[in-house]
Amino acid sequence: MLDRAALARALAQVPRVVRVVVADTRGSVPREVGAAMIVGPAGLLDGTIGGGTLEHEAIRRAQGLRADQLDRRALGPDLGQCCGGAVTLLYEIWDATRLEALQGDLHARPLPDSTPEMPFAVKRLLAEARAQGTPPEAQMREGWMIEPLARAARPLWVWGAGHVGRAIVATLAPLPGIEVTWVDTARDRFPEQIPEGVTMLPAADPALLVPHVPVTGEHLILTYSHALDLALCDALLRRGFAACGLIGSASKWARFRKRLAALGHEPARIAGISCPIGQPSFGKHPQEIAVGVAAEILGQTARQDAKRGRTA
Template sequence: MLETEALRRALARAPRVVRVVVADTRGSTPREVGAAMLVGAEGLLHGTIGGGTLEHEAIARARGLARHPGPDQVQTQALGPDLGQCCGGAVTLFHETWDAAKLAGVEGDVIARPLPGAPDEMPFAVTRLLATARAQGVPPKAGLHEGWLIEPLARPERELWIWGAGHVGRALVSVIAPLPGLAITWVDTAPERFPDQIPEGVTMLPAADPARLMPHAPPHAEHLILTYSHQLDLALCDAALRRGFGFCGLIGSASKWARFRSRLAALGHEPARIAGISCPIGQPELGKHPQEIAVGVACELLTTTARKEAMGGRTA
């Protein structure tokens, strides 16, 4: 999946970036087709193709291309003793140089191009695959077809709003931010509540009265409410119920949620609507440490995504 936003951020740091993408695999490999990393002249900027000697050598080759631009390169490598890896499979890597002009020319939901040595004219199999994907409204999976690499463009499929930048909020953002397909908005009451470094792809939004921001969230957005104040948590739950949401999770105990249900009902919300809020969030059996909560929530998000993909749908 081609992450255009990651490319844009990388090109803000370097005039040229080499994208190394797994174009094809055979047997057991550390990453799937479409996995990619971005490399500048000074080194790795984003992503991974699985680590180890394979990645180390690919980065060295990509740095050379970033310093001295040349033709795009394709290489098939067996993952055996020569690389100090025992996967036993083989991987085909495509080294492709990008600059701002090339990125500006990317349009639509899918990019298809020939690898070096493949015919310039798009094969009928690729044309048919793209036409079928358009007709079904579902982007095709990344794959190599008769020498042509097809990749869907990665666009945020889920709008996730995290309310609170305390210990749990910070742990959540650190775990969740690297996941693909997420656009994260992070809200708290003041700028000093946030860490000095905000992960890439996360929008920091300080607001004295966070609940007043809820109407600005998309109605399909997902919300994780975990502020330092029960009063603020309640106000956010109230605002979320009035706005509508794709998912809303609240950190807390069974007793806290029982009190909140009563108070939300007093504010005029129907019990069936209140039941749409999940409390507690994540997987409580993992523990109460901030990192344990974060891992549980991340697992829940990934499980939901995998379930929807298995049903052939897209996460909204």
């Protein structure tokens, strides 16, 4: 998907970038059609098209680009890679003016040296996609490139910047489609370097932020304090959420269920909080917890995409 936010972040650093997108593939290749990276004058700024030598050569080519180009490469004969397939890469120069002109939920444009008049097959594809409410897959069709724009990011609030919080944020921050807000009680509880795209939010009393979070938000509660964890669970149950996870053992969750019930919450509502988080079978190391949490989130995304496909 074409990520407008990633382009905006890149153009905030430099006035001109090249977006390199996998436009077509044949045989065994490192990445799928639609995979993209953004290259600035000094090198890679965001994303990956995979493939080692393929990506290295594409970055070098992008840095010297003066006009949009289409480049077809056989990975074995041209680059000495073992994949054996072929990749068509589309290089596009982006600046603030081009980004501002990007509207809607689909981006269809002629490939370099193709006719500027939209073919009937492309018109039909776009009309069907809009009628069904389901974006088409990224693809080349009759000399045009078609890409859906990335959906609005899922708001994910991570409450706590301890070892587990740091591991989870470091794991989730690079994933597309997730917008992380990271909360703890003081600035010095966060690492010096905050991952790109993550909003850091120090708050002396984090529970006071809850009335202002989106009810569509997803939450991971993993602070240093059981009292603060409980206050956040209570506040989020009153506010509402799309999903909520609490770090802890079975005994901790049993105590919390009793205390939340005493605070007036119905058992069915309390059951909306998941505890423990991640995949307990992976282990208790912060990185193991982070991998389990990421697997759950990616699984939810895959199930939602499959459901959209069945109902389209």
